[in-house]
Amino acid sequence: MAVFLISILVVMLSHINGDNTAVPSLLPCAEVETQTPHVLLGSSATASCHIRENCPLTKGQEFHVKWYLNNLPILGNLSSNHSSQTYVAFIRSFTDAQGYLECHVCLEYDCQVVGGLQIRGGYPPEAPQNLSCLTNFTLPETVTCLWSPGHDTHLPTNYTFHTKRKHLSSVEMSAYTMPSGVHSITLLRPSFYLFSKMEVYVEAVNALGQATSQSLLYVPVESAKFDPPKILQMKPNTYGCLKFSWSLSKDQEWIYLRGLNVELHLHAINSEHSAKEKVILKKLNVHKDLETCGLLHGTEHQARIRIKYKQGRWSDWSNSAVGTTLEKAPTGRLDTWLKILEEETPNYYIIDMAWKPSKQFRANGKNILYFVFMVHQDTSKSKLCITSKDHCSFYINKHVQRVYLTVKNDAGAARPKAVPVLQTRALGSVSSMSVLPYSDRALLVQWEGPASPVLTGYVLEWRQLSANSSSLVSFHLLDANQSSALVSDGIEPYKPYEILLYTKYGKEIGSPHTDLAYSKQKAPSTAPTLIFREIWHSHAELFWNEIPLEQRNGIVRSYRIFYWEEQDGKVKVIESDQKKRRVVLRDLKPQAVYRAFIMVRTDGGSINGSFVTLQAGSVDAFSIILIAIPSCVGIILCLIIIISSSWLTKHTWLKIWPKVPDPANSSIRKWKSDKSLQDSNKNGQEPVLQFLSHFSLVDLLEKELETASDKTENWRRYSSTEEDYLPGGSQSSYPFSEEGSNAVPYATLVFSGPYRSQSSPPVYLRSDSTQPLLQEENLQSPSQYVNVCAQRVFFSTCQDVSEEQGEGLFFEGFPLLNSVDIKDFSCET
Incomplete structure (x- = not known):
């Protein structure tokens, strides 16, 4: 292990010292060499590792050698001279700017570094380019030369700056070596002459080669700044x-x-x-x-x-x-726009006139004044306004057809221009117009003009809307064939502009087409405050003031009110009309606390207002009355309808409109005598009540009434009892029969005057019924089975006819039928 550490230390020392030759071992062990310590990037390289005989790592040991480049194994082999134990490494393509090559001796699986060296890759230098020199006259006077080194060589490259200058008959040459990485040089005044030519060039050198730039002939004064x-x-x-x-x-x-x-x-x-x-x-x-x-x-x-x-x-x-420059009278023309604002009096107009310089106009002076005047028939002039601005307003007589405009400066006045007074008529305007944002400071106006052969042009007018003061009017005069125009003068983002487009027909103009536009929109700067107008137990009315024009920042599209009960928390939304600016919150709970806020939206964004709190009112006595009265009235009406419907289904309904009697189609088809009803009652049968479906009221004059009384007496003499009509008990002699059941008898009441105001007792013309007439003196009450109809106003007897009665009764049995005016009232079951 000690030997291994010593070998690593030797390799590290060799790397630090930059020694590219074989690494000298403190203990003679191995030596690593290469012929090319600097390699062209991408080319091949070789290295050798010579193991010494007295190396303690290999002496008497079986070993093998491995090569590593930047810790990566590379191909290596044994040289032909086996006794010298020299091993060679072959690098097929060296692509790193810097590499560390190491030789390892391996005993079985244990490998140790015995030597190494550093190999650098790079490129030869390029010839320096763009050599230029600049003379600086500012003290101290210097000459500074610059050049471009070309691509990076990845190797240390030195640059040498050479100068060659002629002085009289001698040639002076100088060389200045620059540190690595420096690509400029500054020479002081003694090293050059201002008006003498000087040749300069740069030479670049590194381990792989050298290159020289092109020479530059340089006269210092000609390149001076x-x-x-x-x-x-x-x-x-x-x-x-x-x-x-x-x-x-x-x-x-x-x-x-x-x-x-x-x-x-x-x-x-x-x-x-x-x-x-x-x-x-x-x-x-x-x-x-x-x-x-x-x-x-x-x-x-x-x-x-x-x-x-x-x-x-x-x-x-x-x-x-x-x-x-020297002043001169103004030249060129002015573009003008004159329109009638209103009729101040029957004889005068209020005129608004604006102008602007055309492309050919030149003011030619500082103090510019504009004069508007009119010329009378005697060639005298009347000044209407004098101003330094580009507009003015004045009064003129309705008979004036033109005014004149001229501009003056200190050097003179321009030629006056005649401006016709354009009358506004109900002429054809543009059919459609749209204003679109073109940029933050421009608007694009597009329109579709009228199809008129006498159209001479358009006037496009715009001004910034302001609530505090009226802004200046700008305009464009356009040709008749135009259908679009760009507006950019004075346009600012988030500001409202009124756009008006007039049509021109010679000396007359049509009605303008107006639009409101913004070049750019954003959310309003502020939101309105909600104000409570009325608060009830179930609803509340809110309103708010309009946002100031300067703070809208766009066209207001909607107002939305968000409100909720604090305990419930369920949010409700109401959208308000933009013009009314009021809403009513409905279905509120009495004495409940609600919170609300308003949201205002434009095309550029929206903003929320502050929260407001309201408490619904309680139900007072007046509110209870307002609720109770309609409820009670409704209940009473329902009861009346129910009772009336029930009564109508069970009782007879009296028709009060007249109807011509038709006995043949009467609902009462048979009459029954009192006796037959009594007989049926005696037999234990329930008598069937018969109802009289028809009675007539007859109005007679006094003479006719007397005649009727006589005829009644005659009628009574011919009258007989039921038995007289039933001889032998046969029904054939009875004037009514089943076959003639379509003939319906009736009772007639005869009055001496109008029956509605009748005060004397009426005279009755009795039918063939044996039933006594009602309301006669000393008459007994009818039997329980006798029906009395029309008791509410008038009445007549309604008597049933039994099936046992005789044949039908003919109309000849009623002598007064053809002499009376019949007024009909019906009584239906």
Whole structure:
């Protein structure tokens, strides 16, 4: 074991010292060698392990040798010289950047390290690329050269920087060795001349080879990076031109160069063209003034410059300078939009007018004023408004057909533009319009225009809605063939915008199509507070105020109320109408405690309001009365209906409307005499009650009544008892018979006046019945089997006819039938 530890220690010491030759053993045992300690990655390699004769591990022992590379076994064999005990290892492909090769002596299953060495893999260096040098004029003056080393070699690579410069008739050469991994060098001023050519190149060397870069001919001043220049003065020269005076930095003022590259960046300040920056490149001598033209008139500009010489790098930007070009009268045209707001009086209009610069318009000055005026018939002018803004409102007479707009600055005024007063008519508008978010700061408006040959264009108007103040109106003038437009001026996310699209027909405009839109939406900033208006024992009414316009952040789509009883915990949801903003919570439990909150939703999200607590009211006396009265009325009505239905099923119903009597179709088909009923009663049979189904009321005049009385006496003389009609007990002589049962007798009441107001006793025309008339004086009560009908208003006797009575009674037995006005009342069973 001691020998094994000593062998490992020897191997470790050899690795630490980087010795690539055979490992010297403190105890002569083995020696490991290789011809290629640095191997090209992917190539093969060989190594040998020589076991000494006096090695204590192998002396007098049977052993064998094993090879390991980075703890992995590799192929090994015995050399031809067996007596020297030299063993060779063969590595087919070395792919590691660094490997440790070990030789092991094995006695049966016990193996021990007797030697080892380190092998490194890599690549030969590439020729350095992109060699460049830069001169720095800032003190101290230096030259810095850079290069690219190429791919990683995985081996230590040294770089040497070579310079060759001519000075008079001699050539000076210098070499600078750089540490491994450093790929740049900085030379101080004594090592180069500013205006002399210098040849430089870089050489790379490692264990597998070397490479040299291409030579670079370098003039230090031509590759110099200057300090930032400075602008001394900036002033107008002629119309649309500015002149710049500039110089190099203080440390470089001594340099005088021709053909210096100068780059000028120039942009207008506080102008609609300020986003457009003008770039000018020129070559000129140091200390020569720089002039540029074609600028906006009367416009303030900001400028800065930078410089370089030939292949040198651009310097940093100079200081900024501000200058203003000479003013000139405005040029170009303005786009205008005029509309009538309302009729203030029968003779005047309120006009709202807006304008904006077209692409060709140039203000050409700072102090810009806009004048709106009208011209009278005598060519005199009346000013309507003077403003520096892009809109104004004014009154005009209804007879005015056009107004004029002009713009002025300190240098003059532009040519006036005539603006027609467009009348709003009920003309065809766009059939459909949609506004969609195009980006966070833009809206896309699409529409379908009317099919009209006289359509001349569209006016697209938009403004931001605000509850505090009215925002400015922006507009676009569009052609008649357009069907979409992009709105981006002044558009901000989470802000509401009113979009209006007008159709133009010459000097008239149609009704606008209006829409509300957001470029981007999110949840409202706040939620409304629930307010209780009324609380009852079973319901409660809640309402809330509208969310302020600035805090909606989108179009409100719904209001939802969530409420629940604290003990039950079951949540109920009610969705409210967006315009009413009120709900009624129903089916509440008396004196129960409820909690509720509101949720407001837009297309961009939703927000919940704070919780509110309410307690339902108790049932008071007034509520009990309100509940009890309808309940009692309902119960009484039900009882009345039930009793009436029961009574109607068991009793006769009196029809109060007139009906023409038809004795042939009467329900009473037979009459029975009192005697027959009595006989049947005597025989122990229950008498069958017969009901009179018909009676008539007859109104007669006094003369007719007297005649009727005489005829009644005659009728009584011809009347006889039942036996007179039954001679010999035969039924054939009875005026009624079963065969003639369709003929129905009836009783007639005769009044001396209208029966409804009759005060004197009525006169009766008796039928052939032997039953005494009711309500006559000194008459006995009818028998128990006699039926009395119509007792509620009028009555007549209803007598049954037995089957034993004689033949039918003919209508000739009623002498007054043809002389009376019959008013019919029926009595049905």
